[in-house]
Amino acid sequence: MIKRSYLLFLADAQNTADAKTALGLRDWAPEACVAQWSLPGCTVDVGIPYLAPAEAFAAGARSLLIGVAPVGGAIPPFWVPALLEALEAGLDIVSGLHDRLADIPAVAEATARLGRQLHEIRHVSRRFGVASGRPRTGKRLLTVGTDCALGKKYTALAIARELESRGREADFRATGQTGIMIAGSGVPIDAVVADFVAGAAEWLSPNAPAEHWDVIEGQGSLFHPAYAGVTLGLLHGSQPDAIVLCHDPTRLHINAYPDYPIPALEDAIDLYLRTGRLTNAAIRCVGVSMNTSRLPATEARAAMALAERRLNLPVVDPIRGGVGAIVDLLEMK
Amino acid sequence: MIKRSYLLFLADAQNTADAKTALGLRDWAPEACVAQWSLPGCTVDVGIPYLAPAEAFAAGARSLLIGVAPVGGAIPPFWVPALLEALEAGLDIVSGLHDRLADIPAVAEATARLGRQLHEIRHVSRRFGVASGRPRTGKRLLTVGTDCALGKKYTALAIARELESRGREADFRATGQTGIMIAGSGVPIDAVVADFVAGAAEWLSPNAPAEHWDVIEGQGSLFHPAYAGVTLGLLHGSQPDAIVLCHDPTRLHINAYPDYPIPALEDAIDLYLRTGRLTNAAIRCVGVSMNTSRLPATEARAAMALAERRLNLPVVDPIRGGVGAIVDLLEMK
Numbered sequence: 230m231i232k233r234s235y236l237l238f239l240a241d242a243q244n245t246a247d248a249k250t251a252l253g254l255r256d257w258a259p260e261a262c263v264a265q266w267s268l269p270g271c272t273v274d275v276g277i278p279y280l281a282p283a284e285a286f287a288a289g290a291r292s293l294l295i296g297v298a299p300v301g302g303a304i305p306p307f308w309v310p311a312l313l314e315a316l317e318a319g320l321d322i323v324s325g326l327h328d329r330l331a332d333i334p335a336v337a338e339a340t341a342r343l344g345r346q347l348h349e350i351r352h353v354s355r356r357f358g359v360a361s362g363r364p365r366t367g368k369r370l371l372t373v374g375t376d377c378a379l380g381k382k383y384t385a386l387a388i389a390r391e392l393e394s395r396g397r398e399a400d401f402r403a404t405g406q407t408g409i410m411i412a413g414s415g416v417p418i419d420a421v422v423a424d425f426v427a428g429a430a431e432w433l434s435p436n437a438p439a440e441h442w443d444v445i446e447g448q449g450s451l452f453h454p455a456y457a458g459v460t461l462g463l464l465h466g467s468q469p470d471a472i473v474l475c476h477d478p479t480r481l482h483i484n485a486y487p488d489y490p491i492p493a494l495e496d497a498i499d500l501y502l503r504t505g506r507l508t509n510a511a512i513r514c515v516g517v518s519m520n521t522s523r524l525p526a527t528e529a530r531a532a533m534a535l536a537e538r539r540l541n542l543p544v545v546d547p548i549r550g551g552v553g554a555i556v557d558l559l560e561m562k
Numbered sequence: 563m564i565k566r567s568y569l570l571f572l573a574d575a576q577n578t579a580d581a582k583t584a585l586g587l588r589d590w591a592p593e594a595c596v597a598q599w600s601l602p603g604c605t606v607d608v609g610i611p612y613l614a615p616a617e618a619f620a621a622g623a624r625s626l627l628i629g630v631a632p633v634g635g636a637i638p639p640f641w642v643p644a645l646l647e648a649l650e651a652g653l654d655i656v657s658g659l660h661d662r663l664a665d666i667p668a669v670a671e672a673t674a675r676l677g678r679q680l681h682e683i684r685h686v687s688r689r690f691g692v693a694s695g696r697p698r699t700g701k702r703l704l705t706v707g708t709d710c711a712l713g714k715k716y717t718a719l720a721i722a723r724e725l726e727s728r729g730r731e732a733d734f735r736a737t738g739q740t741g742i743m744i745a746g747s748g749v750p751i752d753a754v755v756a757d758f759v760a761g762a763a764e765w766l767s768p769n770a771p772a773e774h775w776d777v778i779e780g781q782g783s784l785f786h787p788a789y790a791g792v793t794l795g796l797l798h799g800s801q802p803d804a805i806v807l808c809h810d811p812t813r814l815h816i817n818a819y820p821d822y823p824i825p826a827l828e829d830a831i832d833l834y835l836r837t838g839r840l841t842n843a844a845i846r847c848v849g850v851s852m853n854t855s856r857l858p859a860t861e862a863r864a865a866m867a868l869a870e871r872r873l874n875l876p877v878v879d880p881i882r883g884g885v886g887a888i889v890d891l892l893e894m895k
Contacts, residue, residue, distance in 0.1 A: 362787030362819050419757040423792045426756045454695030454798050454841050459756045462791025486695050489840070503833070507822070508787050 251296025430466025584629025700770025763799025
């Protein structure tokens with residue numbers, strides 16, 4: 230379990246794209262973001278207090294969260310003194326980087342000596358079992374998509390929050406790095422060994438009270454030539470009662486795969502329900518979450534209205550108008 | 563690459579079920595099986611010469627192949643002297659066990675000192691990339707199934723052999739442990755990290771001459787609540803031109819999952835084609851491979867004839883009558 234009171238580390242970030250992780254945390258877990266800290270040359274400010282590790286610890290921070298992706302992916306040597314300063318100040322470190330902090334001898338030594346923890350979110354340390362396929366108590370919603378990177382995490386967070394704001398019991402269940410940092414726990418599902426993906430998804434949303442909703446962050450897409458297997462394993466293990474299809478109406482093909490068209494909404498819903506039915510015969514689609522960020526407001530409204538008529542389902546944009554219509558439908562049954 | 567001239571190690575096996583791996587090798591790669599060897603108390607004989615490691619090396623063996631699964635899965639300490647004797651005699655070791663031989667200090671030390679290799683087939687050392695989704699040259703056939711463990715490996719081997727016997731170029735592509743031992747190479751696809759399953763399948767059957775067939779061993783089933791994601795990743799990365807559906811007509815539910823019924827053949831073929839079409843629009847089903855080993859001959863013939871009429875496709879049992887009818891259909895186009 231991650232200690233969820235963060236000092237956001239921006240290193241020498243030059244622009245907001247570099248600091249995507251830190252910004253996601255600030256937006257979705259502001260109560261967990263105690264302060265920001267950076268190295269000389271950093272030009273990004275995420276708009277919260279600036280504190281060095283010792284000050285941040287005094288202010289309640291317990292984890293240094295790596296909020297940037299270094300160019301090239303490798304951890305630059307000039308970060309190491311900053312990481313050591315954080316460990317000495319009493320902070321654990323939370324990292325979604327591919328390179329392991331534990332492979333840096335000075336960091337590993339200080340971590341062990343000081344009794345700190347390294348949460349390397351991209352790497353799975355826990356072993357999962359094979360999925361049982363047995364139903365669990367409680368209700369589950371999974372966000373799915375016509376593609377990757379079009380709002381599955383955002384939609385799940387928004388739905389979980391809307392349920393809570395209505396006084397319902399709900400948990401956001403994270404399956405990707407930023408989601409795990411936001412939630413403080415979760416499973417980086419695409420890093421699990423293939424045989425255990427569905428089992429890991431079962432573990433992630435255990436038995437719960439009958440009216441409790443687990444709102445599970447989806448990954449990939451059944452229409453993605455590289456990741457569909459991950460998506461199917463997550464779908465089967467999650468055993469969702471409800472799915473929400475996430476879609477970007479301006480995207481014409483799978484991101485970075487120009488030969489793979491985005492499926493029609495009807496086809497996508499049909500395949501998710503057909504395959505999802507294997508582990509939950511009562512699965513239903515409760516709406517479409519449309520990412521209309523690239524459209525002017527009038528065109529966005531028109532695209533959503535058209536889809537709503539075609540599908541006879543609520544179509545929302547979580548940023549433009551929220552997910553209320555989907556949660557209304559969830560509560561109807 | 564495994565040195566494919568084997569001394570089959572039977573340890574203290576008490577029955578043929580214990581020695582399933584060794585028997586599979588003897589049946590499917592007899593030319594690679596130089597001899598068998600065992601420990602005191604073994605009561606299994608796979609019907610080839612019995613030689614100790616030094617004699618086996620002199621007779622041409624280059625790898626000790628662990629042909630049994632120890633009870634409980636762990637490698638018993640009383641095996642270790644035998645493993646060391648094999649390494650000293652000049653043999654590599656090939657193992658499909660879950661426990662790593664490299665974790666036994668004496669084995670690791672002898673391996674390094676003598677310059678031998680440990681092929682631990684259940685563990686993936688190579689890193690695979692993300693699938694590109696791009697078409698490759700050459701032809702591909704993938705065996706798929708209504709369930710696990712009903713003949714996908716056997717069917718693929720039989721089809722590859724039948725193609726070769728007709729003078730066609732063909733390669734069996736292994737995706738499981740016994741298949742890899744038979745072929746001398748392959749990818750244990752269910753041990754690959756989920757994100758890279760389709761990429762590993764692309765790597766396994768690379769570009770080939772236009773008329774060459776890769777005959778790929780399938781894994782799992784789209785109808786299996788734990789393994790469907792593996793099956794889908796393998797299907798997408800293999801981009802098969804042809805699938806053969808493997809089926810056991812006496813099985814009523816997914817093995818060990820009594821709540822999961824075996825799908826109708828029509829539904830199974832339809833879902834494999836629908837999902838397979840994503841990466842190869844020309845995918846077709848060229849037949850059903852029926853495992854009728856639990857039926858008397860007359861009932862087996864009746865079951866196959868009925869399925870043939872229902873599906874209008876060749877239905878064969880590779881053991882009772884061979885796969886000729888499927889290969890006839892393959893050659894038609």
